[in-house]
Every structure is written in structure tokens, then in C-alpha cells.
Amino acid sequence: MHPIIAIILNRLVLGIVTLFMVSLIIFISIQMLPGDFAEAILARAATEETVAALRKELGLDRHPVLLYFDWITALMSGDLGNSYTGRGVIGADESRAVFDLVAPRLKNTLFLASFAAIIAVPLSLFLGITTALYRNSAYDRIMNMSTLTTISFPEFFIAYILILFLTSLFPIFPSLANVDADTEFFERLYWSALPALTLTLVILAHMMRMTRAAIINLLASPYIQMARLSGATPRELILKHALPNAWAPIVTVITLNLANLVVGVVVVEVVFVYPGIGQLMVDAVASRDIPVVQSCALIFAMTYILLNLLADIIGIVTNPRLLHPK
Template structure:
């Protein structure tokens, strides 16, 4: 078997194994959440018999390991279960499937992530390459100072500053990203401008600095010195010689930040009241809707693992030692 294929298969196996252990951590963590859904719905005046009957109806009376294997078995078949929302002790079931709840919210989060990535990735690569090209110049120091300032501030602070400047003092963009399924595309883009700008400022700094560091590290290599001795321009040296060999670390940084766009948007979605999966998870935790919380957490974990697997595979297939084994 070719070394690349065997290495990729090993990474995929480790990815599935990691997801399995993460699912155990997710289920165990939710078990330790304070409060109980049945008590939250029925209230403190409910009798023990009513609470026990309601728990039995929801399947919460089963041992934890039985509920875990029931849940993970259903997820393996594509069934995320039924939401507890809408359930009542009267026997009337108005609940919706978790997939029905998560689907539109996940689409909204992916739209915001894609909108941010389209702006952030080219901008970060451009800033990183030009900062490496003009290393130690005023431009390089200015870019580093700005990116260090943005990366040192938490997301909610950046979001509130943008709301203050671009929505309150200068009403250019709306402060709330209250989009719906019927919102036209360009109106959706307009309403998502501030959340996307917030995420862009947060992730550009990290991607730009890692791109700059990767290219500067390669500029000390002997083959780069040879390219310079041939009289090639600095831009040609970086774009045609240094950048292709820097794709592996850059791909890892891009994948890590793209994973953050899906996994770490909870705070941004809450600030802008954006109907994404992060906001859904916060609401589900508040109402003790266990199936929805489990599904959202598992989607976050799977997204993070998949994107990191893609970055690993890119670094593997661009490794000359594996492409041309002796």
C-alpha cells in the first residue's frame, strides 16, 4: 500500500475513534448539568408520581449507559432523536425532531461561516505574505500591531465595539442579525455584515501571523538562498518557491480557524441574536432540552474533527517524502 494511502487511512481511523470518545464526554457532561427537564416543565408543585411517569415517558428513567448506547446507535443511523420541547405530561406530544430544529440553524451558521471565510482567508493570506515580503518594515510592524490588538480582545468586546461604532453612532449596519428562511440573499448578507466582520477581525490575526511565520521560516532555507542568488525578485521567491512549501502549516491554521467559525460562533450569535446553531444550543441548555444539546455538541465536535482531518490530509499529500518514497 502506498505510504500516503496508509497514512490517510490511519488518520481517518483516529478521527472516528476521537469522535467516539468525544461523544462519551458530551453525554457524560450533559448528565452533570444542573436541573431536570421534567421538574422544569412540571414545576415544583408536581407530585413524585407525576415526575416519575413523565421521566418514564421521556426515557430518562433508564440507566445512563443504556441511554448512551440508544443515543449513539440512533445517531449512527442518522436519527438525532426527538426534542423535549413541546412535550407535556398530558400525553399530547407536540415535539419536533432534533434534525428539524437543527437543520435550518446549521444552515444559518454555515452561511455566516462561509461569508466570513470568503473575506478572512484571502485577506489573511495577503497580509501574511506581504508582511513576510516587507519584513521589519513600517507596514509589517503596523499589521502586527493591529492584529495583536484584535487577537487580544474577546469576541464579545469586538462585537459590542462594532455595534457601538457601526450601528449606534453611525447607523450603517443593523445591530441585530434577525434573519429568517425567507430573507432574500443580499438582505441576509447585509444583516450578517456585523457578525461576519466580528469573526473576520478575530480570525484574520491568527491566520495572518501563522502565514507570516511559516514563510519567514522557509526564507532561511538553502534553496531560497539559491533562488535569490539567481537574481529572482523577492515576490517571485515567496510566491513560487516559499509559499508552495508553506501550504502544510498554513492549511492547518486555515482549517483550525474554519472550525472555529462553526464551533466558536456561540458568543457572536448570542450577541447579535443570530438564529444559528450556537444560539440554539444556548437556548436548549437553558430549557434542559437534552437531545438538542447533545446533537449540537456532536455537530460541533464532528465539524472540528473533520476540518482537522482535511488539514492533516493536505499536509500528507503535499509532503515530498511521502509523494516520492525511496
């Protein structure tokens, strides 16, 4: 077996172990939330008897360890469980499967994240490479300054500035990104342009500066001097000699930012009223809709683990010492 496959399998197993640990942490933290669904939903009608009855119906009166194992075993068979909402009164059950709640929201979030990533990743690579090529020039300084400026402002501020310019002063894009399942692809792009742009501006600086720094760091290596003395042009030095050795640090930062696009966008979703998974989770926490909260948290954890795994794999594949062992 090629050693790379062994390394990747190893990382995969570690990823699964991590996921289990995370599920435990999620479960314990939710147990520690004050109040529970029964109290939250019954509100003023919460007498001791009604609360106890609703708990019993939901199975909340059982031991937490049992609850955890129920959740995990259901998860392993692909069942996210049923939402608590829709169970207004005892006996009536209009609840929906968590999957049906989460899936469309997740789709929306992934759409927005991909949209932003497709703009931001190539752009930041391009800017990082060109600023490294023309380091310390006016271009380099302006790019560094402007990306640093955008990363320094809070997301909602950038969002409102964009709305001010691109919706109010120059009405190009809509300020609300209220898409639904029936919105067509191009219309969807149009509606979600501003949130995607906001996210791009937020994550651009980090990725671009890492690209620039990783390349400049390598330019001091003896093999770059050797390449120069072999007549390589500045462009060749960067693209052919520095960049192939710079992927590992760059990819780590890119995947971290991509994870952030999925997990950390709730503010942007709120500003643009975009129906993403972040909003769903915040609402679910407020109403103590525990199955939904748990599923969202697990999806976020999985996103991080998968993207980090991807970064590891790319780091390995671009390292000739690992790819071509002695």
C-alpha cells in the same frame, strides 16, 4: 494503492474512533448535569409522582448504559431523536424532531462561518505574505499592531464598537442580524455583514501571523539562499520557494480558526441576535433538552474532526516527500 490514500483512510478511521470517544464523553457529562428535563419542565409542579411519570414516558428511568446505546444506534441510522420541549404536560406530545430544530440553525451558522471565512482566509494569507515580503517595514508593523489589537479585545467589545461606528454613527449596516429561512441570499449577506466582520477581525491575526512566521522561518533555509544566488526576485522567493513549503503549519492554524467559526461564535450570535446553532445549544442546556444538546455537541465535535482531517490531508498533499515517495 498510493500511500497517500492509505494515510487518509487511516486518518478517517481515527476520526471515527475519536467521534465515538467524544460521544461517550458528551453522554457522560450530560448525565452529570444537576437536575434533568423532567424536573426543569415541571418546575413547581414537580411532585415525586409527576416527575417519575414524565421520566418513565421519556425513558429516562432506564439504565444510562441502555440510554447511551439507544442514542448511538439511533444516530447510526441517521435519527437524531425528538426534542423534549413541546411536552409541556404529561400525555400531550407537541415535540419536534431534533433534526428540524438543528438543521436551519446549522445552516445559518455555516452561512455566517463561510461568509467570515471567505473574507478572512484570503485576507490573512495576503497580509501574511505581504508582511513577510516587507518584513520590518512600517507596513509590517502597522498590520501586526492592528491585527494584534483586534485579537486582544473580547468579541463582544469588537461587536459593539462595530455597531457604534457602522450602525449608530454611520448607518450602513443593521445591528440586528435576524435572518430567517425565507431571507434572500443578498439580503442575508447584508443582514449578517456585521457579525461576519466581527468574526473576521477576531480570527485574522492568528492566521496572518502564522503565515508570516512560517514564511520567514523558511527564508533562512539554504535553498532560499540558493534561489537568491540564482537570481530569483524577492516575490519569487516568497511565492515560489517559501510558500509551497509553508502550507502545513498555515493550514493547521486556518482550520483551527474555521472550526472556531462554527463552534465558538455564541457570543457574536447573542450580540447580533443571529439565529445560529450556538444559541440553540445554550437554550437547550438551560432547559435540559438533552437530545438537542447531544446533537449540537456532536456536530461541533464532527466539525473539529473533519477540519483537522482536512488540515492533515492538505499537509500531506503539499509535502512532496509524502506525495512522491522514493
